Amino acid sequence: MPVKIFRFLSLFPLAFLHALGAALGYAVYLSSPTYRERLRGNIESAGFASSLPAAIRASGKSILELAFVWCAPPSRVLNSARIENWEIVQSALDEKRGVIFLTPHLGCFEIIAQSIAARTKVTVMYRPPRKEALKPLIEGARARENLLLAPANLAGVRIMARALKKGEAIGLLPDQVPEQGEGMWADFFGRPAYTMTLPAKLHLMSGAPLILSYAERLPHGAGFAVRFVRFEETLGDTSEQQAHAINRAMEKLISQCPSQYFWSYNRYKTPSGAPAMPLEKQG
Numbered sequence: 001m002p003v004k005i006f007r008f009l010s011l012f013p014l015a016f017l018h019a020l021g022a023a024l025g026y027a028v029y030l031s032s033p034t035y036r037e038r039l040r041g042n043i044e045s046a047g048f049a050s051s052l053p054a055a056i057r058a059s060g061k062s063i064l065e066l067a068f069v070w071c072a073p074p075s076r077v078l079n080s081a082r083i084e085n086w087e088i089v090q091s092a093l094d095e096k097r098g099v100i101f102l103t104p105h106l107g108c109f110e111i112i113a114q115s116i117a118a119r120t121k122v123t124v125m126y127r128p129p130r131k132e133a134l135k136p137l138i139e140g141a142r143a144r145e146n147l148l149l150a151p152a153n154l155a156g157v158r159i160m161a162r163a164l165k166k167g168e169a170i171g172l173l174p175d176q177v178p179e180q181g182e183g184m185w186a187d188f189f190g191r192p193a194y195t196m197t198l199p200a201k202l203h204l205m206s207g208a209p210l211i212l213s214y215a216e217r218l219p220h221g222a223g224f225a226v227r228f229v230r231f232e233e234t235l236g237d238t239s240e241q242q243a244h245a246i247n248r249a250m251e252k253l254i255s256q257c258p259s260q261y262f263w264s265y266n267r268y269k270t271p272s273g274a275p276a277m278p279l280e281k282q283g
Contacts (some may be wrong), residue, residue: 009067014080015221017064025060039264046189046258054259061217062108062262069110074144080223081115081215088228089169089211093120098164098208101171102199102231104250105262106214108224113171115215115226117147123163124171127152152179157198164206171213174199174246179271185278186243189251193267194274200235200242212249216257229253 009017029036043055069077092099101116103109116122126149148163150156150170160170175188178196186195203210210231215224233245254261270277 003071006067007071009064010071012068013221014065014068014223017068018061018217018221021061021064022057023060024063025056025058028060029056035264038266042263042265042267043258043261045191046254046263048258051259055261055263058217058260059262059264062260065108065217066110069108069114074114077111077114078118081111081226082218082223083115083226085228086119088230089116089119092209092211093167093169095209096167098167098206099169100164100199100202100206100208100210101169101213102174102210102246102249103171103213104175104253105173105265106254107217107257107260108215109173111215111224112213112226113147114144116169116171116213117144120169121146121148121163122169122171123148123150123160125150125152125156125160125173127176152176160202161205164202164208170202170208172196172199175250175265175267177267177269177271179273183271183274184239184243185275186240186247188247188267191268192277193247194269194271195243195247197239197243199246200239203235212253214253214256217260 029039039055039059040052043049043052048055068080089099101112101122103112113122113124124147128151148159150159163170174196175193176196177183177194178198182198183194183196185192187193188195199210202208212229212231213227215226217224231249233249235242235245
């Protein structure tokens, strides 16, 4: 059923989906106290309270635009994406050490992998959906030429390491909460967040440069601006320093268009298998 619904919605213009999504965003915000409390609490604690109304609308847009990004013809999807600063990526690819794209939950992050795959082979890490009914939709929609999927587990890490060894590109969501204790506590907008250390490990192992990416949602359904930014933070020597550096880079990126960040994501949870938060970070 979700596949049929998304395919039907993909027939409509992106502007219509975004307009409908904005209304959906308010409907969900008003109807769900848990969702409302998390979204508002996260955006206010990060210092972007003035962006709350726009963030509510953007959250709904991010849902309905998936029908377009996943189910519309690839040529139509790619035509909606305006690529900026690709020369940063090409310069990194020319070094033949691979590239590690770090893409937070900012804007239409789902369109970025497709935009990259139209230019070079890329392997992206993903977490399979918990609901089995959604698996055909998500995995089938993400399957594109030059776009490979690696599960978020040890086997997936090996797949990505092999891709880097061949000089290929990989993509990660660095603000996704890692499972099974595979992370480090580091501040994210002033609050301790369990943060993955995998990007830094892959970088140190391969020498592949880190590149930040995000796709800003343009007004009135005009499409997306896919942007690439050099990673300029100093990683440091320890896992904790590296996690802090990656979070700082994410904060700077999110500050470019804070209303389009996925503030309702439970970024500050303590996942199963994670060590307890250090006492000095509590309170």
